[in-house]
Amino acid sequence: MSNASLRPIMAGHAFLALSCVGIIASTPAQAADGGGQRYGQPTDDDQSNDILVSGQRIKPADLPKQVAPLIDTPRSIVVLPKEVIEQTGSATLAEALRTVPGITFGAAEGGNPVGDRPFIRGFDSQGSTYVDGVRDFAAQSREVFAVESIQVVRGSDSTLGGRGSAGGTINIVSKLPTERDFVRATASYGTADYKRATIDVNQKLSDTVAVRLNGMWHDQDVAYRDAINQRRWGVAPSITVGLGTPTRLTASYYYMESHELPDTGIPYLYTIGNSPLGTTTVEPAIGQVTTIAGVTGNVDRSTYYGLKDRDFRDTKTNQATIRAEHDFGRVTLRNTSRFTHNVQNYIYTQPDDQQGNVFGTNAAVPALAGGMVWRRANTRYGYADSIVNQTDLFGTVATGGIKHSFSAGAEFAWEKARRGTYVLATGSTSAQRCTTLQISRYNCTSLFSPNPSDPWVNYTNDTDAVGAPIAKTAPVQETQNDGQTQAVYAFDSITLAEPLILNLGARYDRFRSVTRPGQPVTATQQIEYQRTDKLFNWQAGLVLKPVKNTSLYASYATSATPPNSLLGEGQEQNALPTTVAAATASLQLLKPEKSKSYEVGAKADLFDNRLNLSLAVFQTDTTNARAVGENNTVAYIGERRIRGIEVGVNGQILPGWTAFGGYTHLDPVITDGGFTALAVPAVMNGTTIVRAATTAQVPSVNTGRQSTQTPKDSFTAWTNVSLFNRFQIGGGAFYTSRVYGGYADNRSAAQNAAGVITVTPATKTNLRSIPSYWRFDARASLAITKRIDLSVNVQNLTNKTYFTQAFTAHYATIAAGRSAFATLAVRY
Known part of the structure; x- marks a missing residue:
């Protein structure tokens, strides 16, 4: 509703x-x-x-x-x-x-x-x-x-x-206060100027009062990546009154501040306009690259396309929490209140190739011959606040011969996110991004040898020669999203008989969302869009225990994602409209996206419950996904299906030998991606319009393809072995199969004077992706004394060049190269 x-x-x-x-x-x-x-x-x-x-x-x-x-x-x-x-x-x-x-x-x-x-x-x-x-x-x-x-x-x-x-x-x-006193401090130093220090102190002030303090300072460059750096520090104090008693009060605070030069990654080689005929798996332009003009060069893994004088990312997180709880025998009543204030400001370069500058589009024209990267700037300043209150009542009761382990509660939350952008002249209004003027202004740079220290200067616009400071948008142009949630929920684990357990849960949410987009009606007036969704979700599962430490289970669960669920804090296909026209046409048509999961599995706790093994087979179906309908309006016809199997291990194989990890195989399919609008040009007779331009709806290129950002196979394994009581060795292996960021094809449409539209089938299809990879890590540690440990970590042991994230169209994020750091840990 x-x-x-x-x-x-x-x-x-x-x-x-x-x-x-x-x-x-x-x-x-x-x-x-x-x-x-x-x-x-x-x-x-x-x-x-x-x-x-x-x-x-x-x-x-x-x-x-x-x-x-x-x-x-x-x-x-x-x-x-x-x-x-x-x-x-x-x-x-x-x-x-x-x-x-x-x-x-x-x-x-x-x-x-x-x-x-x-x-x-x-x-x-x-x-x-x-x-x-x-x-x-x-x-x-x-x-x-x-x-x-x-x-x-x-x-x-x-x-x-x-x-x-x-x-x-x-x-x-x-980490919150415990009943034992301790101090643990670490100091790390390594390659790429890696420096990190942490401290964790827990101190009992009395039999029932304890305080804990966690702190961190971190400063590093990024291995095998030019210019990039990360600086941050944080502190997290907390206190518990009534420790070990039926009535407890815990207050905690978390602060983290970061300053970094964000990574811009590596651009994809082709766009749909300049890719070869047929289906092309488009990967980032790394290693040896030849442009359309026949120029060959090398794009090193360290290549950075951003600007040190312009780019930055600054964040702050403030979070305060108070929790009160009281035990009534086997039942506990708990109330949690939290206030959070997050600030994020950045200017971030995306090496954008939407104009075909990397490979090129015309070998005969220097500005179009390739080998260039436009420094597209994404910008933001803003904050996000939330106030949350949550009450939980949980414990165990028996009704007749049936045992119940239950939890019931209510949540009330207020959220606000407000953001604007910085005003920059980056060449975005130029029909050709990499003109002589934009190259001279460092808005466009070499694919093979960019200089992060280019003396970039901002101007009033893309053609004016007058310099201008970087400014923020006017307050009326800032976008604000608000959300209000009231929810109640309940869970129960019911022991029907000694080997049979029924697990039930239900939740009702009332979510009210308000958007004020940064597109004012006048210089002082905005439009507000608001919507309220009432969501009911539930889950049920049955567990059969053949023996005490094993279980077989089957379960079903639902989820619902209402419009504007992220409040503008990420990519959201089901956002509230941002213009009056869009709101008028679609606001009443919006619906929550629905998903349901089916799962069967088995679990076993071995070796006196020290090692857990798990197996799960599942399917998640999403319906009601927002897409473009046949009439070019919002329609809830999108569907996805994820099938898979998971195997996990967690715990101690033998005394002194631990393992953590598993394997996941997915069959992720976009079963229905809706429709895509193709522009249909007007029919002209000289200067007279015979038939006006329109659009033609064709099935989305996404339909039937692998879900984006989702590998079919992933494997992780981390193990650690203690030798001779004082020496430990460990290592990890991590595998991810190919990941796709987005799809595109070159279908086109035309019409005749009678208005009959003809769609020309695609001759090119681009699958933007990053290749699969294996990564290996290693670790060794020595207990110098009972209170002092020295460890050495080597990450990306083989110095593998690989990518971790696939952007929809512009670029892919490249991983750091091999790095090593030593950590001295002291505790008492």
């Missing part, structure tokens, strides 16, 4: 928006100390009802919506512990999640061209990322210095997290 409206408002009228909360856990799993605990060892004496994760135990009370141990939960759930994060040398969320099979990162678009954009089971999960169970919707790049573990739920799960979540959710679990 939904309703929608539009109305004019005065610019500058402020709203504080609304968000959704949610998901898997609200408080982190806590190790017994600050890092001295060896991976693969339990940390608590009372373990009868705990959930085993990589040899560590998480109490059920720390996961209020996880109403059963993982082995009794009919879902595919992966928990990445801090030990694996540390051993792999991961410093960011993206680096940590590369160890989880089935997760890839798409080239971010829309309002988030640089930040995290994870894909789970082929679905964009940028808007389904959570911190301690609360939605973290803003576009950002996340750190791991204050992370205890990362939980990944795969499959449709709007029941857990609310709107979105077609492929799954990611929950970042924070």
